[in-house]
Amino acid sequence: MSAPASLRQLARYPLIPVIIAMAIGFELATGSFVGSQNLLGIATDSATLAIVAVPAALLVISGYLDLSVGSTYALGAVAAGWFASAHGGGLLSCVVLALLAGLAVGAINGFLCCVVGLSPFIVTLGTLTAVRGIAQQLAPLPLTGFGDGFAWLGGAKIAGLPSPVAIALLVVVVAGAILTLTPVGRHIYAIGVSREAAYLSGVRVRTVPFALFLGTGALAALAGAIKASVLGAVQSGTAGLGFELAVLTAVLVGGVSLAGGSGTLLGVVLGVAFLGILQNGLTLVGVPTFWQQVAQGLALVVAAGLAYLAPRLEALAAVRPQASRVSASAAESRPASRSAMS
């Protein structure tokens, strides 16, 4: 039973073999992909993406969406950077300030989307634009010259790991625990599947996604602060530019459905790793700039294909070991049952 079970796991996460294949390919092509320095580099660079992709994934699972994270990231970076440079702020005060800024954005998004009930797509596209303007207004010039206290945030080693990686791990573990170990985790899925049915089951259908908006905002701002600390500088106009698309891409490539109600954190972590390895490998191999773009685009299409294949492979893997078990997976043979937006 163990072999087919692990086969099913693999089928469920087709990114795993793909990532392995990429690693082998890049190693063969460059001879320097698999090496603790390069791998740690990928992990450190991907950490900020993971820190935001994880709460964003919970939000998508609950049927919502936050596009404003790119600007919240900038706002967090500006808040922390400003306090660190202008006021010689210490680590704690800078982080708290960034978190407060992120919570504020999250609260606005959450209020408008969950309490009032406006479209998350338009609202967070709006806050994406507006918050970027505010961040640039607050810090039109690049901020630099942070103290050593603040440098710790991005530069320290925690348990042998670079602090961004350690923080990302913490976020993954906490979110994973919430999602799988607590009742709220089930509520997140339930709301995403059917808000009405969840409401009639007594689930807090406003509070839970509201909290997820808060968490996403806070962690996006924290990610900005971490990156500011790593880089030792903040430029409000470009910090986190396009980050929202990177986050959404990681979440979707990781197998979370935009329609809500399905997805796993392991998938999202794999999605983040996939994007990080791709970017790293293409640079390592030395693919010309424009072809890198083409390759990245194609990789997304491939990832979409994997998301499509996964349930089918899983169904195939399921057929043998337990032919008669009830297991109505998504493996419909006709396209009509697929939701186009998922």
Next chain:
Amino acid sequence: MSAPASLRQLARYPLIPVIIAMAIGFELATGSFVGSQNLLGIATDSATLAIVAVPAALLVISGYLDLSVGSTYALGAVAAGWFASAHGGGLLSCVVLALLAGLAVGAINGFLCCVVGLSPFIVTLGTLTAVRGIAQQLAPLPLTGFGDGFAWLGGAKIAGLPSPVAIALLVVVVAGAILTLTPVGRHIYAIGVSREAAYLSGVRVRTVPFALFLGTGALAALAGAIKASVLGAVQSGTAGLGFELAVLTAVLVGGVSLAGGSGTLLGVVLGVAFLGILQNGLTLVGVPTFWQQVAQGLALVVAAGLAYLAPRLEALAAVRPQASRVSASAAESRPASRSAMS
């Protein structure tokens, strides 16, 4: 019956009073908003957006989505511009070349999303990235020096209107006719609401959205070619950068639901006008850059609020004339019935 009916119309399109209010406000603030030159300028600038937003709206109504239009626009501009500058191509050949390029992108998107059934969001995000790379690879340097033939596309007057405006009008009229008069129009809505129900009713649930992908691709490329002709230059790196978000914003602000199955072309045209007027007015008033961003972000939130109010206002307007009819419209008083992603 006529007065309340028009009241209901107004309630259905709350952008109409908003646009009127904006026009009055900007006119009072600057004294030069309402003037045939400025209005015609707005129309010409907005024309390319309208040309793409219209087919993109049909695609969204049918439950799909095309994010690749920003790059398809660039590809169309490059294709036409390259032929016009390097080969002295005439109007027709340039336009045909651009359309072919757009159809090619549309066919790829359509094949992957409609036939294979991959996620439109990830696939078209992928083609957005890849096609931009191809456009830049094809024409790394700016293209200029187009012949007079090609200049006609963007510069001519057709029936007294600048040609981009005339083309946009044609697109709106044709798409409007398809949507309201033909069976295919009904099918577009039906597929968007319930692909399964449409499929079982014998609707061509692959062919119709596939055709819409083709149309969106072709018109995005045409819009790029038109803009290339207007400007007399093409920069493959910046042409249409972020255009996909502008298009989606116009579509959603215009009241089309991302969940598919609802929306009108009049709404989309109003959405385009709203964005064009906003941008023009903010520049006219001379609002500083960063505050312009903040204002644009807030405007989106307001638009989301309007989309939320519309059905409620409509229901209010409907109450008087026919109080006793069964009309369980969107004006449910409880929040649980709202879909978060709509």
Next chain:
Amino acid sequence: MTLRVTGLRKSFGGVHALRGVDLTIEPGEVHALLGHNGAGKSTLIKALGGAFTPDGGTIEVAGRTYDGLSPRQSIDAGIAIIFQHLSLVESLSVVDNVFLGQEHHRLGVVDRKAQRAAAATLLERLGATCTVDDRVGDLPMGQKQLVEIAKALSRDPVVLILDEPTAALSSHEIGALERTVRALQEQGLAICYVTHLLGEVERLADRMTVLRDGAVHVSTSLLGKTRRDIIEAIAEPPTDLPPRAPVHEADPPQLLVSGLTGPGIGPIDLAVRPGEIVGLYGLIGSGRTRTLEMLFGRRPRQGVISVGGRTVGRSSPRAALAAGLALVPGDRARQGLFAPLSALDNALLPAQGTLSRFGLRRRRAERAAFEKMAAGLAVHPSTPDAPARAFSGGNQQKLLLGRWVNGILPTTVLLLDEPTQGVDVRARHEIYRVVRTIAAERRTAVLFASTDPEEIVALADRALVMQEGRLVAELSGDALDEDALLHAVHQSESDLQEYLS
């Protein structure tokens, strides 16, 4: 023209929904397709409608043999289907739905005038009260069902297949539908009729084919068959229901409602005592669903509701649940089920918080609770991890019942809206048994709405009859029988008194 299905096979993943089914439907006959929940009836019908390609077997229609049909081929061959889960597009108008995919058009432009006229004629023939311009999503269930039927008939079919067409209809509309079916039969149509309501089978059908677990169990003429024969063909005969719980007149009411008022409803006063089962009977649209939803806080309301002597304050489902009220909604797919989530999640979602310790779920306790619940309600299969969508309709309904009746949540008043909609004879019986048991053992007060007078009589201690949002009659004891109910909904109060005396 005959429809002949030979050796049809279809499996989903590991589930064999059809294992070589043969079925022949002759012109001019009404052929009942019967079977327990999950027997494969809908799968067979979907294969005929082109929803998917069968894994094996052939379909012969209009002299041609197919390995699989597309919906267009199916429609062109003259097969018209009324699917169990309606294939209507809610945001389109009635007329657009009737002609969806088969629009009348001239030079590519939809001929609205012709369509409206044709649709209006069809609707009139079916006794529908909606107009051709109504948005289908705004219509009550019964009218939707009639639109679906109009859509099927608009195609001039030679074979008409109806998958539980009356599940959401009231006696009035069922009568109209049965007359239509008879007329079509006389015109020589081949008709296949799926239902769990055996009364309909007796009234309408000439032959029956009974599926069991995806294979044909029997296929026979109905001449001389008794209801007992039919039930036995479908499933093991059910055991007897447990006796009714004694209701003590002296007990203070568990649920006391006074002056309940909302849009189109009320004022309503009612009381349900501990252990009492009260049936709410009425025609479609009479307001039963709205009443239950108001009681549960799903709709805004005025009036006083008290549970166990305590007034329920806020009007929200959470407040209602906290007070001990629970609702099993009527629209299972939209309001009840989390289709992709596991059976355990579906049954225990609200209970997980109660079971948790230090904010963490206790999986072992959850599993134990699920197993207990599944055993008590005879949920099949009893696998906690299978997604709810893999369960048959009856078992899905049991999962929803189990959401509130699981020994963990302190439910003292159970509101049920159409609790056996689409449920097979045996499962219906089991649900009755479960409801009776909790009323007897836990003294839960039960208020349930139903459109089926048979069900009211079988389950209720007392029936309240609803008309246009008000309670117009109360029947209990010997006065409670099907005829009295039918009279009550169609007639005014005084007529009823006359009839009863």
Next chain:
Amino acid sequence: STTASKDKVAKSGKDVRTVAWDYPFTFLPVYAGVAKFAQARAKEKGLSLEQTNDNGRPDAQASNLDTLIAKKVPAIVSFPMVFEALETQAAKALSAGIIWVTYGGTLKNQSASITFSFEKGGRLLGEDAAAWAKATLGGKGKVAFLVDDTIQLGRERTAGMIDAFTKAAPDMQVVGREQAIDPDTALSKTKAILAKHPDVNVILGITDGAAFGGYKALIEAGRSETDAKTYVGGQDGDLGSLQLIKKGTFYRASAALQLRDIGNAVIDVPLAVADGKSDAEASTDVPITLVKQGDALLDDIISQYG
């Protein structure tokens, strides 16, 4: 200032088989222009040129540089989006024995630099336009600026341009200061400005792309191509703009980067470092020049585009 790790640096041009050039603004036309010449020079010298894909994102830039350092490319030429943000990477590169050439400015940690003043480009343009305005309009008229406030190089150019102009021509009325780096945006922004001020005389662009959009807006508004009372000028030296200048239109000047010189420097400077040259010896400052009609340089740059 070179560091102690200098001794680890490749000792001869022969050791440098690859130069990695990291340019974050790949969507700008200047990029492709410089890339063309750098590529040609690399071929000439028999080495390969690698490029990154930063997409205008500082964190992508930092991680791509980390990758290049991990890969131990012999030489990196990098244009920092935020200069201070790349000190870490530069130091890391140097201590890994990698030649680090800062492009577009200088860092504390570097082997050498290729500089060209952004501020100066803006200043040259602003001064010329102001002089023209004094001579032609008597110093009275209307001016609109198409600027970039989002990135460092944009702000420097903007500051140079606006400060120089307003100082030299204080009586000119500033009627617009709008964010625009590409022709598309510039066209619609300028049109809006023209709606209120149809008589704008001077439009100065942060890039030639922006100025080109401004030029088009004026033409669309009916301004004659050779209108004597109009001045449009930009920066970069894009082919289309230079051709307009050459043709004698009111597109009068461009603060042109000499793409060929920069492209060559991208290869030559790291090679010079490898050959043992110090920071001071190897570093190059590529002059930025204002080109106008009749300048010999104008034809030279146009011919560079081939």
